[in-house]
Amino acid sequence: MSESIIQIRHLTKTFGDGDGAVHALEDINLDIRQGEIFGIIGLSGAGKSTLVRCINLLERPTSGSVVVDGREMTGLSEKELRLARRDVTMIFQSFNLLMQRTCLKNVCFPMELCGVPAAQAKKRAQELLEIVGLGDKANAYPSQLSGGQKQRVAIARALATDPKVLLCDEATSALDPTTTASILALLKDLNQKLGVTVVVITHQMSVIEEICSRVAILDGGVVAEQGAVEEIFSNPKTDAARRLVYPGGVSAAQYPASTRAVRVAFNGGTAYQPLIASLAIDCGVKVNILGADTRNIDGKAFGTMLLGLPEDPNEAAKALSYIRSQPNVTAEEVEYHG
Amino acid sequence: MAEIFTAAFWAKYGDLLLENTWDTLVMVVISTVFAYLIGLPLGVLLVMTQEHGIRPNKWINRILGWIINVGRSLPFIILMIAIMDFTKLIVGTKIGVKGAIVPLVVSAAPFIARMVETSLMEVDAGVIEAAQSMGASTFQIIWKVYLPESRPSLVLGGAISIVTILAYTAIAGAVGAGGLGDLAIRYGYNRKIPSMMLVTVILIIVLVQIIQSVFSWLSKHIDKRLK
Numbered sequence: 001m002s003e004s005i006i007q008i009r010h011l012t013k014t015f016g017d018g019d020g021a022v023h024a025l026e027d028i029n030l031d032i033r034q035g036e037i038f039g040i041i042g043l044s045g046a047g048k049s050t051l052v053r054c055i056n057l058l059e060r061p062t063s064g065s066v067v068v069d070g071r072e073m074t075g076l077s078e079k080e081l082r083l084a085r086r087d088v089t090m091i092f093q094s095f096n097l098l099m100q101r102t103c104l105k106n107v108c109f110p111m112e113l114c115g116v117p118a119a120q121a122k123k124r125a126q127e128l129l130e131i132v133g134l135g136d137k138a139n140a141y142p143s144q145l146s147g148g149q150k151q152r153v154a155i156a157r158a159l160a161t162d163p164k165v166l167l168c169d170e171a172t173s174a175l176d177p178t179t180t181a182s183i184l185a186l187l188k189d190l191n192q193k194l195g196v197t198v199v200v201i202t203h204q205m206s207v208i209e210e211i212c213s214r215v216a217i218l219d220g221g222v223v224a225e226q227g228a229v230e231e232i233f234s235n236p237k238t239d240a241a242r243r244l245v246y247p248g249g250v251s252a253a254q255y256p257a258s259t260r261a262v263r264v265a266f267n268g269g270t271a272y273q274p275l276i277a278s279l280a281i282d283c284g285v286k287v288n289i290l291g292a293d294t295r296n297i298d299g300k301a302f303g304t305m306l307l308g309l310p311e312d313p314n315e316a317a318k319a320l321s322y323i324r325s326q327p328n329v330t331a332e333e334v335e336y337h338g
Numbered sequence: 339m340a341e342i343f344t345a346a347f348w349a350k351y352g353d354l355l356l357e358n359t360w361d362t363l364v365m366v367v368i369s370t371v372f373a374y375l376i377g378l379p380l381g382v383l384l385v386m387t388q389e390h391g392i393r394p395n396k397w398i399n400r401i402l403g404w405i406i407n408v409g410r411s412l413p414f415i416i417l418m419i420a421i422m423d424f425t426k427l428i429v430g431t432k433i434g435v436k437g438a439i440v441p442l443v444v445s446a447a448p449f450i451a452r453m454v455e456t457s458l459m460e461v462d463a464g465v466i467e468a469a470q471s472m473g474a475s476t477f478q479i480i481w482k483v484y485l486p487e488s489r490p491s492l493v494l495g496g497a498i499s500i501v502t503i504l505a506y507t508a509i510a511g512a513v514g515a516g517g518l519g520d521l522a523i524r525y526g527y528n529r530k531i532p533s534m535m536l537v538t539v540i541l542i543i544v545l546v547q548i549i550q551s552v553f554s555w556l557s558k559h560i561d562k563r564l565k
Contacts, residue, residue, distance in 0.1 A: 056471055085473035096468035099563045100486050110472040112482065141562040161472070 005165060005197050006032035006055060011064030013050055024050045025221045028064070032165075037191050037198040039208040039229070041244055042218035048201045051218065052167050055199065056088045057081055069164050086114060089158035093170035095150040097142040103129060103153045104138040110160045121160075128156035132186060148179035155186065165197045166190075172207060184210045205244055209233065209297050217241050233295075233302050234267040235330075246293040246304065260309040260316055261290060264323055265330045268300040275326065276307075285310060285319040306334065342533045351534065354521065359541055361435050362517035365507045369442035370500050376447040377499075380406065381454025382480055392466065392479055409448030414506045417445050418513065438507065438515035446503050453495035457488040490561035497553030501546050508542065518542055 013025040024047045032038045042048045053059035054066055057073050066073040068088055076084055089110070097106050107125035108118075116124070129135050132152040142150055151171060158166055168187065172180040188211045191198050200212060208215050208229055216226035219240030225232055236242045264275070279285055287307045294303030307323075309316040323331040341347045380402065386392055387399040412420070418441040422432045425440040461484055469483045485492070511519025518538045526535025558564065 058467060058471055082473035082475060085471060090468070090471040092464055092468060094462075094464050096462065096464040098465060098483065098487060100489060100561075102562075109469075109482070113469075113472055113474050113478055143563045157472075167471075 003034045004031040005034040005069055006030070006199070007065070007067040008055070009065045009067075011051075011054060011066060012062045013047070013054060013059060014062045023221055025054070025061075028223055030216055030223065030226065032197060032199060033214075035191070035195050035197055036214060037188065037200060037212045039200045039202065039212035039215040040218055041202055041205065041208050041215060042240075043203055043244070046218040047221040048203075048218050049169055052090075052169050052199065052201045055165075055167060056085055056090060058090075086110070086161040087163050088165045088167065089161060089163040090167040090169060091151065091154045091158050091171045093173045095142070095147070095154045095174075097150055097153055097157075099142050102139050102141055103134065103145070103156075106142065106153055107156045107160055110157060114161065124160065125156070128159055129153070131159070131190075132156045146179070147175050148183060151175065151179075151183050152186065155183075155190070159190070159194070159196070163196060165199060168198060168200045168202075170201055170203070173202065173204070180207070181210070187211060205233075209295060209302075217244060230268060230297070230302065233297070234265050260311075261334045262307050262309055262320060262323065263332045263334050264305045264307060265332070266294060266301040266303050266305075267328050267330060268297075268302055275305075275323065275329070279319055279322055283318050283322050285315050285322070287319055301328075342537055347533060351525075351537075354525075355537060355541070358516060358518050358521045358538075359545075362504070362507050362519070362542075362545070365435050365438050365442060365510070365515070365517055366500060366504050369439050369446060369503050369507075370496075372439070372443040373446035373450050373499070373503065374496075376443065377450025378454050380447065380451035381458065382484065384451060384455045385458040385484070386476070386480070390463070392470070392476055406448040406451050409445070410452070412445070414441070414445050414509050415512065417441055418510060433514045435516050438510040438517075442503055442506055442510065445506060446499060449502060450495075450499050453499055454492065457491035457495050458484050460491050461487045490557045490563075493553055493557040493560065497550050497557075500549050500553075504542065504545060504549070 008028055008030040011025060011028040012023070015022040015024055028051060040048050040051060050059055054061045055068065055073070057066070057076075061074060064074075068084070071084055073081070073084065098109060101109070104122065104125050107128050108121045111121035111124065112118075126135065126138060129138055132155050134149060134152050134156070137145065137149065137153070142153065145153065154171075155166075166187075171187075172183050175183060184207060187198055187200075190196060191211075198211075200207060202208060212229050214227060215229050215232055217224045217232065217238070217240055219238070224238045224240035225236070232241055233245055236245045276287060276289065279287060287309060290306040290308045292303070292305040294301060294305065296302075307319075309319055320331060320333065323329060384399065384402060384406075387395040387402070389396070389399075391399075418438075421441055421444060424444075425437055426432050428440050429436045431437045465487060466479060466483060469479050474482065507515065507517050508519025508522070511517050511521070511523055514520065518541055522535055522538040525531045526538060
């Protein structure tokens with residue numbers, strides 16, 4: 001399970017040349033493991049869509065190597081590449097279904113491309129539509145479906161060639177939160193049942209926390225940070241990671257320079273402790289919540305809170321040591337440069 | 339001009355009108371078929387070779403675009419006269435229905451290439467990318483994505499092309515191509531029979547209306563985006 005199915009080494013992608021050259025990706029190194037759901041997150045323009053297209057070579061990397069399932073993708077001939085793409089399929093933000101074909105025919109499409117006999121393709125397509133919960137929509141046209149249903153058809157289509165990797169390019173960004181949750185649940189389910197490795201590209205941290213086990217944070221064309229989702233979530237080390245994990249911004253700069261503050265990180269305790277209340281009761285110290293961004297992942301508390309400490313150094317020290325004594329909580333005093 | 343409602347008028351000119359309507363239809367249909375046989379692949383080639391096409395090729399795209407533009411800039415009547423020797427080489431005559439078909443095709447093909455290009459460009463680039471991501475070959479993308487996905491638009495473009503060719507046949511009539519345009523000139527203008535002018539004009543209008551209505555209906559009927 002832990003073997004790499006995708007290895008990206010020193011990948012760069014530059015658009016244009018000379019003075020007008022845009023360095024979309026610089027020295028990207030990633031290992032995506034067989035059977036995992038890997039997230040690539042970044043703000044618009046971070047290069048994530050380019051990166052995912054470098055995996056199936058819809059974009060040809062300027063330099064570097066992309067190995068998928070033991071094959072060096074950049075070294076394949078055009079014909080070999082077309083064959084390899086059956087193993088690395090893709091779904092898109094705008095679904096990209098063939099609008100003049102029924103759902104069933106859409107799912108048949110990739111099988112048609114590789115010459116699967118029509119009857120066999122139809123049968124398999126119907127099965128796939130059942131799997132994504134749209135068995136009754138076989139003869140409907142995409143225009144008759146909701147966004148979530150269209151994405152389900154696209155997922156069925158992407159599975160038609162029994163791929164080893166499914167690339168999801170902002171697959172839920174055009175969907176409402178409820179539909180997003182159901183599509184993510186479907187992807188997670190397919191990942192577990194079929195063992196297909198899923199690579200999720202998104203700008204939404206909520207998508208990553210929902211289904212990914214590991215994540216890479218892409219910022220300005222470089223990987224700022226990568227690792228287990230829990231790790232990055234509870235303790236983002238880079239600015240890019242902090243910006244994504246706490247988009248509301250628990251930014252020290254927003255608060256008065258005189259205030260001493262502490263950043264408290266919840267690292268997955270079973271529940272939120274009423275930390276502020278117990279501080280007041282047990283130590284008699286009052287603190288201000290300057291900002292907070294906490295989340296619940298699998299019933300565990302993650303996130304940070306920024307607390308303003310009392311002016312009195314003794315009280316501040318007392319509060320700090322109390323917070324540090326709590327389980328599953330780490331505290332770090334924050335320097336202000338306001 | 340009330341004579342067009344008399345039996346005598348139709349007894350005299352009925353056969354002539356029928357025959358020339360037929361000639362017009364023959365010229366239009368045959369020219370359209372051949373013009374599409376040339377224009378459709380050229381339109382596909384234009385889209386393929388664009389900067390972000392599936393087979394970008396700056397030079398083919400430029401040269402082809404230039405040739406098409408030249409073809410489209412020549413007024414039909416001039417083109418028809420200019421290529422008469424070529425016409426004779428191909429069909430053995432410079433005049434009549436046969437002689438008209440060659441210049442009609444030569445003139446309509448570049449027009450159709452542009453119409454096809456416009457229709458194909460309406461296909462969402464994302465859908466093309468999706469097909470590429472599934473390992474579709476260039477031929478498969480053209481045959482299974484571009485053409486079927488743009489079918490309603492191609493059909494509408496078809497109506498415009500046919501009506502344009504119909505208008506050209508009337509011009510071709512000026513140099514003895516036969517057909518309704520020829521009739522209008524010979525009888526309506528040269529022999530000063532206003533009723534004949536009126537009837538030929540009405541017939542051409544009716545043809546245009548029928549063609550447009552049928553193709554509009556067909557385009558809507560086959561477009562699965564509208565259901």
